[in-house]
Each structure stands twice: as structure tokens, then as C-alpha cells.
Amino acid sequence: MGILKRRGGAGSSAPDEFVAGNGLLHRRALLGKGLALAGAAGTLGASMNGAGAEPLQDAEWSGHQGTTVEALGRRSRFEKDTVRILSNPKGEARTQHARVPHHLLNGTVTPNQLHFTILHNGIPDIDPEQHKMVIHGMVKQPLVFTLDKLMRYPMTTRKAFLECGGNSAPMFSNEPVQATLQHLHGLVSNAEWTGVLLSTLLDEAGVDPKASWLLAEGADTAALTRSIPLKKAWDDAMIVLYQNGERLMAEQGYPMRLLLPGWEGNMNVKYVRRIKITDQAAMTYYEARNYSPLLPDTTAYKFYFINEVKSFITHPSFGTTLKDPGYYEISGIAYSGTGRIERVMVSADGGKSWAEAAVEGPTTPKSFTRFHIPWRWDGSPAVITSRAIDDGGNIQPLRADFVAVRGQTLKPVTNTFGFASQHYNSLTSWGIDAKGEIKHVYV
Amino acid sequence: MGILKRRGGAGSSAPDEFVAGNGLLHRRALLGKGLALAGAAGTLGASMNGAGAEPLQDAEWSGHQGTTVEALGRRSRFEKDTVRILSNPKGEARTQHARVPHHLLNGTVTPNQLHFTILHNGIPDIDPEQHKMVIHGMVKQPLVFTLDKLMRYPMTTRKAFLECGGNSAPMFSNEPVQATLQHLHGLVSNAEWTGVLLSTLLDEAGVDPKASWLLAEGADTAALTRSIPLKKAWDDAMIVLYQNGERLMAEQGYPMRLLLPGWEGNMNVKYVRRIKITDQAAMTYYEARNYSPLLPDTTAYKFYFINEVKSFITHPSFGTTLKDPGYYEISGIAYSGTGRIERVMVSADGGKSWAEAAVEGPTTPKSFTRFHIPWRWDGSPAVITSRAIDDGGNIQPLRADFVAVRGQTLKPVTNTFGFASQHYNSLTSWGIDAKGEIKHVYV
Numbered sequence: 014m015g016i017l018k019r020r021g022g023a024g025s026s027a028p029d030e031f032v033a034g035n036g037l038l039h040r041r042a043l044l045g046k047g048l049a050l051a052g053a054a055g056t057l058g059a060s061m062n063g064a065g066a067e068p069l070q071d072a073e074w075s076g077h078q079g080t081t082v083e084a085l086g087r088r089s090r091f092e093k094d095t096v097r098i099l100s101n102p103k104g105e106a107r108t109q110h111a112r113v114p115h116h117l118l119n120g121t122v123t124p125n126q127l128h129f130t131i132l133h134n135g136i137p138d139i140d141p142e143q144h145k146m147v148i149h150g151m152v153k154q155p156l157v158f159t160l161d162k163l164m165r166y167p168m169t170t171r172k173a174f175l176e177c178g179g180n181s182a183p184m185f186s187n188e189p190v191q192a193t194l195q196h197l198h199g200l201v202s203n204a205e206w207t208g209v210l211l212s213t214l215l216d217e218a219g220v221d222p223k224a225s226w227l228l229a230e231g232a233d234t235a236a237l238t239r240s241i242p243l244k245k246a247w248d249d250a251m252i253v254l255y256q257n258g259e260r261l262m263a264e265q266g267y268p269m270r271l272l273l274p275g276w277e278g279n280m281n282v283k284y285v286r287r288i289k290i291t292d293q294a295a296m297t298y299y300e301a302r303n304y305s306p307l308l309p310d311t312t313a314y315k316f317y318f319i320n321e322v323k324s325f326i327t328h329p330s331f332g333t334t335l336k337d338p339g340y341y342e343i344s345g346i347a348y349s350g351t352g353r354i355e356r357v358m359v360s361a362d363g364g365k366s367w368a369e370a371a372v373e374g375p376t377t378p379k380s381f382t383r384f385h386i387p388w389r390w391d392g393s394p395a396v397i398t399s400r401a402i403d404d405g406g407n408i409q410p411l412r413a414d415f416v417a418v419r420g421q422t423l424k425p426v427t428n429t430f431g432f433a434s435q436h437y438n439s440l441t442s443w444g445i446d447a448k449g450e451i452k453h454v455y456v
Numbered sequence: 457m458g459i460l461k462r463r464g465g466a467g468s469s470a471p472d473e474f475v476a477g478n479g480l481l482h483r484r485a486l487l488g489k490g491l492a493l494a495g496a497a498g499t500l501g502a503s504m505n506g507a508g509a510e511p512l513q514d515a516e517w518s519g520h521q522g523t524t525v526e527a528l529g530r531r532s533r534f535e536k537d538t539v540r541i542l543s544n545p546k547g548e549a550r551t552q553h554a555r556v557p558h559h560l561l562n563g564t565v566t567p568n569q570l571h572f573t574i575l576h577n578g579i580p581d582i583d584p585e586q587h588k589m590v591i592h593g594m595v596k597q598p599l600v601f602t603l604d605k606l607m608r609y610p611m612t613t614r615k616a617f618l619e620c621g622g623n624s625a626p627m628f629s630n631e632p633v634q635a636t637l638q639h640l641h642g643l644v645s646n647a648e649w650t651g652v653l654l655s656t657l658l659d660e661a662g663v664d665p666k667a668s669w670l671l672a673e674g675a676d677t678a679a680l681t682r683s684i685p686l687k688k689a690w691d692d693a694m695i696v697l698y699q700n701g702e703r704l705m706a707e708q709g710y711p712m713r714l715l716l717p718g719w720e721g722n723m724n725v726k727y728v729r730r731i732k733i734t735d736q737a738a739m740t741y742y743e744a745r746n747y748s749p750l751l752p753d754t755t756a757y758k759f760y761f762i763n764e765v766k767s768f769i770t771h772p773s774f775g776t777t778l779k780d781p782g783y784y785e786i787s788g789i790a791y792s793g794t795g796r797i798e799r800v801m802v803s804a805d806g807g808k809s810w811a812e813a814a815v816e817g818p819t820t821p822k823s824f825t826r827f828h829i830p831w832r833w834d835g836s837p838a839v840i841t842s843r844a845i846d847d848g849g850n851i852q853p854l855r856a857d858f859v860a861v862r863g864q865t866l867k868p869v870t871n872t873f874g875f876a877s878q879h880y881n882s883l884t885s886w887g888i889d890a891k892g893e894i895k896h897v898y899v
Contacts, residue, residue: 072586075675079578081547082554082707084539085569089706091584096527104524111525120613120650122701125567126528135522141534143515167785170563170816170826207563232518257700258565263532264525342610373613375818383613 033368035361036389037343040371097127098195108133111264112199115346116330121172121373121381123202125257130264131177131200134234137284141268144232146252150290153219160254160268166209169251171274172380174348176201176320178277181437187421189453193332197441197453198325203348203381206272208253211246211288224290228297229271232286239280240294241273245318249274249379252285275350275379276318277436309420317436322349322409324357324384324401325441335449338392343370344385349403354382356402361388363396363442363456364411370399378404390445398442398456412455415439476811478804479832480786483814540570541638551576554707555642558789559773564615564816564824566645568700573707574620574643577677580727584711587675589695593733596662603697603711609652612694614717615823617791619644619763621720621749624880630864632896636775640884640896641768646791646824649715651696654689654731667733671740672714675729682723683737684716688761692717692822695728718793718822719761720879749878752863760879765792765852767800767827767844768884778892781835786813787828792846797825799845804831806839806885806899807854813842821847833888841885841899855898858882 030039088095095117100110111130113123123129141160149155180200183190190197220243227246230238241250251272254260261267266283273281279299294300300316307313324347329335343361347354353376358367370384384399400409415438422434444454473482531538538560543553554573556566566572584603592598623643626633633640663686670689673681684693694715697703704710709726716724722742737743743759750756767790772778786804790797796819801810813827827842843852858881865877887897 072582072675074580074582075677075679077677078547078549079575079580079676080706081545081578082542082552082573082575084542084554086540086554086571086573086705086707087579088568089584089703089710090581091710092703095702097529099525099527102524104521106521109525111527111529117703118701119611119698120648120701122565122648124700124702125531126569127702128529130525130529132522132525135524136530137517137522138533139515139517141532161779165782165784167830168562168787168828205563205565232515233522234518234520236518255562257567258561258563259538259567259570260532260535260560262529263523264529267532267534336604339608341608344611375820377818385611387610 033360033362034366035395036391037359037361037368038387038389040369040386095127097129098199104135106134109135110200112195113202115194115198115325115327116332118327119344119383121203121346121383122257123204125204125259125262128202128204128256128262128265129175129177129200131278132233132235132264133237136264137233138263139232139267139284144268144284144286146269146286146288148214148218148288148290150227151221151224151292152215152290153221154217156214156218158214163209163252163254163269166213168207169210170205170207171251172203172205172377173272173274174201174203174320174379174381175278175281178279178317178320178435182434184437184439184441185419185421185434189455191331191453194325194327194330200278201348204257206251206253207255207258208251208269208272211250211252211271214252215246215290218290220290224292226291226294228287228289228291228295229280229282229285230287230289231266231282232284237279237282237299238295238297239282239299240297241280243290245273245276275320277320280318308418320348320350320436321438322351322354322401322403322407323347323438324399324409326359326397326399326443329397329445329451330443331451331453333451335390335445335451337449338390341388341390342385343388343397344383345399347372347382347384347399347401348380349401349405349407350379351403351405351407353378353404354401355404357382357384358400358402359384359386359397360400361395361397364398367400392447394447395445396442396454396456397445398440400440410439412439476803476805477809478838479834480802480804480811481830481832483812483829538570540572541642547578549577552578553643555638556645558637558641558768558770559775561770562787562826564646564789564826565700566647568647568702568705571645571647571699571705571708572618572620572643574721575676575678575707576680579707580676581706582675582711582727587711587727587729589712589729589731591657591661591731591733593670594664594667594735595658595733596664597660599657599661601657606652606695606697606712609656611650612653613648613650614694615646615648615820616715616717617644617646617763617822617824618721618724621722621760621763621878625877627880627882627884628862628864628877632898634774634896637768637770637773643721644791647700649694649696650698650701651694651712651715654693654695654714657695658689658733661733663733667735669734669737671730671732671734671738672723672725672728673730673732674709674725675727680722680725680742681738681740682725682742683734683740684723686733688716688719718763720763723761751861763791763793763879764881765794765797765844765846765850766790766881767842767852769802769840769842769886772840772888772894773886774894774896776894778833778888778894780892781833784831784833785828786831786840787826788842790815790825790827790842790844791823792844792848792850793822794846794848794850796821796847797844798847800825800827801843801845802827802829802840803843804838804840807841810843835890837890838888839885839897839899840888841883843883853882855882
């Protein structure tokens, strides 16, 4: 589990083991030790008087009956800012986005209430007893599935991230947009999904050997429809019914959605009601118009399915201030639509030198992986950034290389359409000044 | 990931491969295949007319704008019964329990809103800026930690189940209590926790080599206080700050709680404000009175820390009815407070014969593991049950063996105190009659 652990008492005096420039420490160094600790004692743990120190005084809340437990657990009122930001809070008749506050979260799970969502026509109110899903087209036996019937099939549980193709659109700006991770990368989430492998259902229907694509259609008003290579259906596509243990959230496709682990969000069709087996792509609105990124040379990607290897540092990040020099842990999220995260490199000197972060396991493919590395900030300006490598050897591209191919815009963009705004997977870097304030910078 | 997968079209005709009595199929059998499928086609997927079947007709919800996305995601209104049941819904001045609806969930994560909780004095409203935690007693350097300071330490993320020592108390009844899993086993949950290893903080304080225990105390009005062998602190104890990615729920110890993976719930002190290092157990109210289970021979366990290896079938289970004979998947949860789940055996004939279920990986120690096995129910009476084995070779005891040591009561008990009501880890069995109705039975 990537645990940092060492036995022994205060007073050991091993020096810090720096592994890269500007204070990066070995990923297995223990911070609370010997000299390293003594130097930071005033910061990390103010001493009390004497070894027999008495317990803390009772606080106000220690003296009376608390509030009542309810049928659904409650968050603390002090966490009221840990919510999604909305692009269309009045629900006007256009697309609605809800973005995840990654700078306030930790671990690898996105709680269901905070999972990102994008809906083109609001949240449909689907009666699960009435909903049906059809598999038809180039099959021996067309089938229709009610939820009741689907519930009897073999289930699989797996973790997978979901990311909008337009996540990180502001990163295409030629000047770094000064905003939190929630604004920059808030359209990606990670969850444990449970459902039926699509291959199990296709086996039952009997797919024509000449078939090569499927068309997936949602039951919401948008009837979002996407073409998907059949190979993905045989590989790891699922019809999911549960999200982090409970039935799908209403806005996540309740009662059933298509999950294509590692592939861009909109292809994971919510409220799925139809899988048509075909021998060609349908070139629907959402693939011919919306999700075909243009390139600087005026060509376009016809399809861009995979969310490629990517990482960003969540702690510390824009929106927080380092109060004092001394020890911090640099921590973040890495993921790859093609496999498992193999390694994450971190730099504290803007990419001049790199050190390998600890990666918390067990890592699972196409899922968030948490990385961290201890860091001693000496109080002078620093630039921290991360770069992930997956088990297929894919490396998160440096910004200059990425921009040379994919272009950038002359001013900040916040929409997810058009020129140079999709599938950003280059670095995210934070510049820390002598006051400990954090700015978004490019390296 | 324990994926059941097989390529090919309808029409293969391999016979069912039975691996134990009463219809249990090999855990890697695919249900949607050949003859097995054809026999079940009318049940599992009603055929449509012709291979070119048209899409489903639009439902009411496909024709208009849906509802608005909010800052916190919403569940479907059709899931209103997927909530916890409360022992004290008016919050009277006594203990409050909230139990998990395991029969309605799947996968391995308990969503934060549905995590079980027990509080003796309600939920305290703690200001995280004011809360402090002290480490003192037999240490070189007593320390006090604010949340701000704790946030700078190295963090670890791990999955762990939490279970009340009194979970499953109704299972001590000499007659099987007819109730859902929520009533029988609703005081156990599983989550991903992120926080600081207690060993890191103890290293900084410098523990006296003569010390052997610690006393952990909560800041709520109950000031729940428990003695914990110091060895557990060095092993895997954590001060946790995050639950499934977000800060701890108010009722789970916000802003910080002690986590002792695999050890009975009440020792995982919520709202922890004090860790006192000592050389003996304090014999507090919650260990001398409440959590010292009595045995039939009038002796008592002085301490009973570990929640031992256990499993139960969640699908199908009490509260559901099998509508038709044919294929079903038997699925459930297994966990062990001493390690990783190695194997789960399932019987469909009340324990006369057993087959090995598929265990979904990667398995992690002291955490929920989901198991499943395909089953062909022939419509005659059956008794399904499960038995887990952990990687230490510990086997979930048969009921007769368990009761011989631990006793049972003459009538159903629902409280968690006193004679024969704690740490039940024997089998849970479901009797299915010819109408498909499910009763709780003992085997």
C-alpha cells in the first residue's frame, strides 16, 4: 500500500536524502525523524509542557448532546465549499457542467455526490421499471433487456476513471489560466463501477462476424449517440448499474450506462437504451461535429477515443499558500486510458531535475493512482510539476512538444469545442513564490 | 479483475459444468452461451422481431428538458429506499445506530452517505480550525497537532472495512431472525481512507521503550476512550482525514479519527483528540463494561479486538424473490480483520457440497472482497450459504462449532451488549422455497 514506515524514537540524526533539485526527498524517506524533524518541530508539532502533559481542555462541542443521525449521512457544515462548480446553475436549455474540487480531495475515489457530470438536456427522470435496452442490428438474435433481467447476469466490479474529452481545455491557452484544479481539470473522476460485461450480452445475441462497430444511444432527450469499434466491446466495455457500491446517480445514467474504461467521457453513453451492431461508424452529431479535434495544420482527428497518460499535482496547488518553509508532501493523481500507471516523476525546479514519486498500490488499469513524494521547501521560489508514465511506456508529453503538435489559443478558452481544446495531457505546473503563494505556470 | 469473458456467437452448445450440488456452476463458466443460454433465452432476454429490429419507442422522459445539475450530485428518486435504518430517529439522549442496506448495494465500496455509524451522544459540530490532537504520556516530546499541521505529513491511502463488535447480534438467536441483511449485518462498511500513519507521529514524539499501550480519546461528549496495544500503532494504525476521497463525514469523526484496520469499530476512536502512551490498559468504561463478551461457561473475553474472517451472500438474499427458475448469480461480501481473503466457498444444498466462488481482485487486506458464482436454480427448494477463508488460513466457522463455544440466546436479541451478542462470524444461510421466496435459515 505504499506505506511510509520506520520504527524508532526521536533523536536519530540521519541527514535528509535529497534525490532531485530544490528539496525533493527520497520517496521512502520518513519525514518525522531525527534532525529533519527537530528542524521542523516548531512547525509540525508544537511542544507541550513536560512529558506528563494533561489532556486538552474540553471544547464547546464536548459538553452537550450532538445532532441526530439521519437516513443519509451528512457532511460537516465546515465542508460547504467542497462542492462542484456549475456552468449553468439555473438549468437553462443548454449544456450543464459540474466540475470536481480535486484540490480539496485526496485518495483515489471521487465520491458520488462530487463526480463530474455533463448533460446536454438536464437529468432525465427515468423509471427503472419502464426502461429497456435493446441489442440489435447485425446479430443472430436481437434482445431486449429490462433492469430486472439484467440484474440476473454475471456482474463485474472494477475501478475506472471517466474524463470528458474537453477536460483541461483552459490548458490550451497561450498564457497559464490562474485557477484551481477544479476549473482546470474538473471534468475527470474515478469510481468503482459494477455491472455486466457487454461481451456477455453480445455473446447471447450472437454477433455477425462481418460486424465491426456498434452504435450506442441514450434515452435522455439529447439521445446522445456514438459509434464505438466493436473491439472495445469485446475488450472491457460494461453496462454499469452501480457506482461506488450504490445504484448510479441520476445524473450518471441511472438506471444503466455504457462504460468504456479509458475512453473519452461522452462515448460512455448514459441512460443507454440501444446498442446497434453495424459495420461502419454512423458519424453522428457527437462524433462528426463535436468531438473531432482540429489541429493547427487544419487537419482534424476523425476519432480520438483514448484519454492518454496524464497527471497533476493536487497538494499543494493553486488556491493554497505555504505558510512556512519546511516539510511538505507533494501529492497528486495519475491515470492512463491505455493501462496502469507505472511511474510518476516529480520536479521541484521546473523540470531541470526529476525524482521518482511513491505510487500507491495496488494500481489498477485505467484508474486513478495517487502518487506522493516528500519535499523540503527552503522558502525560495520553486516550480513543482509531475510527469506520468504508463505500463505501455507512454510518457506524458512536455508542454513544448505537445503544443507543437496540438497548438494553443491566443487567449484563454473555457468551452470544450473547436480548435485546440480537447484531450490535453501535457504537464500542469505550480510556481511557488517566496511568500508561499502558488501560481499556475508553464514549464 | 475477475472478469468472466468468452468470445463467440450464439449457438455453441457446451453443456453446463456443474461443480457442486443443486446447480452451482464453475466460477468461470459464462452464462450467456450455447445451450445454457438457449434454455434461458425466454427469461434472460426476450427476443424481438427480426434482426433489423427498430429502436425502442421514445419514453416520456426522452421528450423534454430534464432537471438541473446541482453542486452535490443527486440520487434517483426511485432509490429512496436505499437508505440506512435508524435505531433512534428522533435523536433521543441514548445511542444512535444507522445500518447499511447491503442487500441493495454491490461492489466493495460503501458510499459515504450509507456508511454505518453508531454514536452515543449524537454528532458533534466540531470546528476543524479549533480541534487539536495531543500525543503525550510515555514520550520524549509531547506533541499537539492542529489539522493544518497534520495536513503537511505524509499521507497513506488504503481500503479498510469497519465493523461494530456488536454487528450481527441477531445471529446469536436460537431461531433465525427473519430480516434483511441490513438488520442482520448492517453495522459493517468498507471505504478508502486517507490519512497519516500513527507510527509517523509516534516516531516524532519518541516513544519510551517501556511503553506497551496507548489510550485513545474522542472529543465528542461521550469522550469514548479505548486502550490499544502499542503494537497495533506501529503496525497499521492511521489518523484518517479523508473517507472515499472527501473529508470525513461529520458522523465518522470529522475532522480526524483513529483507524485500526480490522479491529472492532469502537476502538477506531472518532473525533480523536488524545493519544496517551502508557504501559497498561486503562480499563475504561468501553472496554471493562461494554465490550468484554461473556461466554456460556461464565468466563469473558477481556479484550476481543479483531473482527475475524466472515462472509455473507448479498444477492439473492432475504427480501427478494426469485421470479423464475434458471440462471442467477450468487454474489456476496467477504472480509477478514487479519488479512486478505484467499477463497470463498459457496453451497447451494445447505452445506452438503461446496464450490469455489470467483473472488474479484485485486484483493486488499482487511477490506471487502466481492465474490460470485453462477447458479442454475431448478425451481426446487435450495439453501445457499458462503464460507470464507483468509490468507492466514482462518476459516469462517460452521454454526454448530461457533455456537458450541460462544453460545446462543433463547430468543432474538437486537442489542449489542451482554451475553452472546458480539463478534459473530459464522455462516449466514438463505432458504429458497419452490415459490422463490427467501427465508433466513440455519445450517
